Amino acid sequence: MIKRLPLRKFLFTIISLALVLLVLIFVYAPILWLVLSSISTRADLLAVPPHWIPAHPTLDNYLSILLPGHALSEVSRTFKICLRNSLLVAIFTTTISLLVGSIAAYALARLHLPFKNKVLTSIMSVRMIPEMSLVIPMFIVAASLSLINKLETLVVIYLSFTLPYAVWMMTTFFEGVPMELDDAAQIDGCSRLGILFQVVLPVAVPGIISTAIFTFLSAWDEFFFALIFTSTVASKTVPVAIAEFTGRYAVDITGMMAAGVVAALPPVILSLVFQRYIVSGLSTGAVKG
Amino acid sequence: MYLHCDKKSSQLTLHQQEVREGIWLLMPSFAIILIVTFLPVLFNLVLSFTDTPISNPIPQHFIGVENYLHFLRSADFWQAIWRTLYFTVVSVGVELLLGLGIANLIHAHPPLWSFLRTSMIIPWAVPTIVNGAMWRWIYNADYGALNGLLFTLGIISKYQSWLTSPFLAMNLVIVADIWHSVPFIALILQAALATIPVELEEAAMVDGATSWGRFWLIRIPLLKPAILVALVVRTVEAFRVFDIVYVLTGGGPAFGTVTISFLAYLESFSYGHLGSGAALSFLISIFTLLMSLIYIRLLYRPGVNS
Numbered sequence: 001m002i003k004r005l006p007l008r009k010f011l012f013t014i015i016s017l018a019l020v021l022l023v024l025i026f027v028y029a030p031i032l033w034l035v036l037s038s039i040s041t042r043a044d045l046l047a048v049p050p051h052w053i054p055a056h057p058t059l060d061n062y063l064s065i066l067l068p069g070h071a072l073s074e075v076s077r078t079f080k081i082c083l084r085n086s087l088l089v090a091i092f093t094t095t096i097s098l099l100v101g102s103i104a105a106y107a108l109a110r111l112h113l114p115f116k117n118k119v120l121t122s123i124m125s126v127r128m129i130p131e132m133s134l135v136i137p138m139f140i141v142a143a144s145l146s147l148i149n150k151l152e153t154l155v156v157i158y159l160s161f162t163l164p165y166a167v168w169m170m171t172t173f174f175e176g177v178p179m180e181l182d183d184a185a186q187i188d189g190c191s192r193l194g195i196l197f198q199v200v201l202p203v204a205v206p207g208i209i210s211t212a213i214f215t216f217l218s219a220w221d222e223f224f225f226a227l228i229f230t231s232t233v234a235s236k237t238v239p240v241a242i243a244e245f246t247g248r249y250a251v252d253i254t255g256m257m258a259a260g261v262v263a264a265l266p267p268v269i270l271s272l273v274f275q276r277y278i279v280s281g282l283s284t285g286a287v288k289g
Numbered sequence: 290m291y292l293h294c295d296k297k298s299s300q301l302t303l304h305q306q307e308v309r310e311g312i313w314l315l316m317p318s319f320a321i322i323l324i325v326t327f328l329p330v331l332f333n334l335v336l337s338f339t340d341t342p343i344s345n346p347i348p349q350h351f352i353g354v355e356n357y358l359h360f361l362r363s364a365d366f367w368q369a370i371w372r373t374l375y376f377t378v379v380s381v382g383v384e385l386l387l388g389l390g391i392a393n394l395i396h397a398h399p400p401l402w403s404f405l406r407t408s409m410i411i412p413w414a415v416p417t418i419v420n421g422a423m424w425r426w427i428y429n430a431d432y433g434a435l436n437g438l439l440f441t442l443g444i445i446s447k448y449q450s451w452l453t454s455p456f457l458a459m460n461l462v463i464v465a466d467i468w469h470s471v472p473f474i475a476l477i478l479q480a481a482l483a484t485i486p487v488e489l490e491e492a493a494m495v496d497g498a499t500s501w502g503r504f505w506l507i508r509i510p511l512l513k514p515a516i517l518v519a520l521v522v523r524t525v526e527a528f529r530v531f532d533i534v535y536v537l538t539g540g541g542p543a544f545g546t547v548t549i550s551f552l553a554y555l556e557s558f559s560y561g562h563l564g565s566g567a568a569l570s571f572l573i574s575i576f577t578l579l580m581s582l583i584y585i586r587l588l589y590r591p592g593v594n595s
Contacts, residue, residue, distance in 0.1 A: 013399060013400065016394060016397055016399035017399050017400050017401070019394055019399075020394065020399055020400070020401050020402065020405050021401075023391055023394070023405060024401070024404075024405060024408060026468070027408050027409065027411065027412055027468075027472075028408070030423055030424065030427060030468060031411065031412075031415075031423075033423075033426075033427060033434045034419075034423045034426075037426065045432065046431075046432050047432075048431070048432065048437075048448070049436075049437045049440050049441050050432065050434060050437035052437075100317045100318050100321060101318060103314050103317060103318070104314060104315045104317070104318035104319075106314060107310070107311045107314035107315050108311075108315070111307050111308070111310060111311040111314075112304065112307055112308075113307075113308060113311045114308065119315065123322075126322060126326050128525060128574075128577060128578065128581060129326060129330060129574060130529050130550070130570060130573045130574055130577060131529070132529070132550055132553045132554075132566075132569070132570035132573055133329070133330055133333045133567075133570040133571060133573070133574050134325070134326065134329045134330065134333070135557075135570075136333055136336060136557055136563050136566055136567050136570065137328075137329040137330075137332035137333045137336060137567075138325075138329055139346070139563075140332075140336075140341075140346040140347075140348075140563065141329075141332075143346055144346070144347070156324075156325060157325060159321050159325055160322075160325035160326050160329075163318060163321055163322060163325075164322060164326075167318055192310060192314070217414065220416065221416040221417055221418070223416075223417065223418050223531075223532045223535070224531055224532060227535075228558060238416075238418075239416060239417075239418035239419075239532075242418050242419060242422050242536070243418055243422075243535060243536050245422065246421070246422050246425055246536045247539070253426065253432075256422060256426070257426070260419040260422050260423060263416055263418075263419050264414070264415045264416060264419045267414040267415070267416060268410075268411055268414045268415065270414070271410045271411075271413070271414040272407065272410060272411070272414075275407060275410055278410060278476075279476055279479075279480055280480075282473070282476050282477050282480065
């Protein structure tokens with residue numbers, strides 16, 4: 001017994017380590033291929049069988065989509081404008097959702113409202129509505145008011161999924177802030193909004209960060225609405241540009257790979273830097289839902 | 290007596306004041322959600338009873354339930370539904386199993402567990418469109434990594450075109466979706482596992498429960514709420530799948546990967562039938578609602594899950 005136990009433990013460690021490595025390969029192999037492709041020359045990329053390690057690693061593909069000059073295709077040439085568009089849309093969507101949403105969340109978390117549960121349930125059900133049922137009516141309205149191909153339109157549309165989410169998340173986080181803080185501030189003569197912005201928000205910072213990241217990522221990722229509502233260079237977002245690489249401009253593989261890495265970098269870096277907020281946010285948005 | 294009444298009425302007004310304040314604070318969010326969600330959904334329902342074309346997108350001719358009947362009778366619709374169900378069941382099923390496995394693996398704290406947990410965030414964070422484009426390049430018939438790998442290992446003797454058979458194409462789309470979505474389930478379940486008190490499993494061990502028994506009798510029941518949430522979120526998402534199909538296969542080959550959302554997209558924006566597209570999207574909402582209800586019935590028992 002005394003002799004067998006360490007052996008069992010050793011075997012267990014070996015097997016689980018093997019499983020860990022297997023999962024790591026599954027996670028990293030596709031990314032590695034994407035990154036390697038993005039620093040390959042066209043010749044390396046089109047070799048059969050592939051040159052796993054590029055013979056002439058180069059940053060040209062990145063330079064060609066980020067700097068003016070020698071881009072292979074129209075969509076490569078205009079990619080930096082799409083980056084700017086995506087950034088603007090994601091930042092404005094996040095800011096508005098957080099500002100408007102935090103006020104509603106504060107009311108739901110702190111005031112004794114008889115209809116509180118009804119409001120929260122309808123917010124949940126709003127999240128279940130497929131984008132498909134919103135896109136056609138929105139398209140008709142936007143087309144008749146000449147609001148197609150405008151970043152502002154996209155921001156308003158994105159509020160349809162980011163705002164309910166932000167209200168839901170922040171209500172949960174605000175409920176975790178001790179009520180005594182509010183009472184103290186109220187005795188000191190703070191108004192409701194004063195309490196929200198000066199007392200509750202600063203304490204709920206982790207929750208705010210996590211809500212902000214989720215909102216930003218969902219706006220940055222969004223493809224379907226952007227596909228329908230933006231087609232000009234001045235309004236296209238990054239996902240639409242990348243989809244064009246796989247369609248009309250399928251020959252520009254090096255451009256597509258570099259664009260893919262550039263598009264993935266902001267969300268990946270944000271998520272890694274704020275990883276503990278991501279995990280807690282997933283659980284809050286989830287376990288409570 | 291009077292004092293008591295006075296106190297009560299002043300409490301009531303305080304409460305009323307609070308409700309009034311609450312309504313003001315909720316107003317901005319409510320107004321936005323009304324404009325970007327409730328009104329469009331209503332408009333969409335009205336549209337679904339018309340034959341509005343995209344060339345002149347003003348609803349004029351009401352044709353009753355004609356659009357709905359058209360779809361319920363059409364083979365394309367039912368094929369798209371079956372394809373979507375296949376996609377949903379297989380991808381969510383595999384994702385749940387793998388996610389559960391990985392969550393338990395991380396929870397056992399083997400070497401590198403913390404690095405593994407961090408790594409899981411990356412596929413989750415990669416935008417869906419980039420994920421689709423990446424796998425499209427991996428599956429590429431002439432230069433893709435899948436061909437390269439299998440060829441180098443001697444498993445295939447010449448390059449294959451992976452995306453030309455509908456069945457294979459659908460399953461390869463599922464693989465790409467699994468890569469992207471397993472981390473979501475794994476991270477949620479791992480966080481839920483971390484909240485299970487160690488004492489519970491230790492007590493079971495003292496009582497002679499095998500590790501398999503502990504898994505089924507302690508972990509799974511305690512994980513149930515988290516599993517339910519992961520399943521509902523992922524099923525609703527998978528049933529609406531569009532983005533990854535759009536970039537990876539474009540619905541092909543021979544409409545073999547046209548899911549129900551993709552069909553609605555084609556109907557509305559390629560064929561220009563906004564009215565029938567609206568009807569189709571309404572049918573998708575009903576299916577989505579039904580599925581969430583079924584899950585909640587199956588997995589949620591009030592009182593058992595606190």
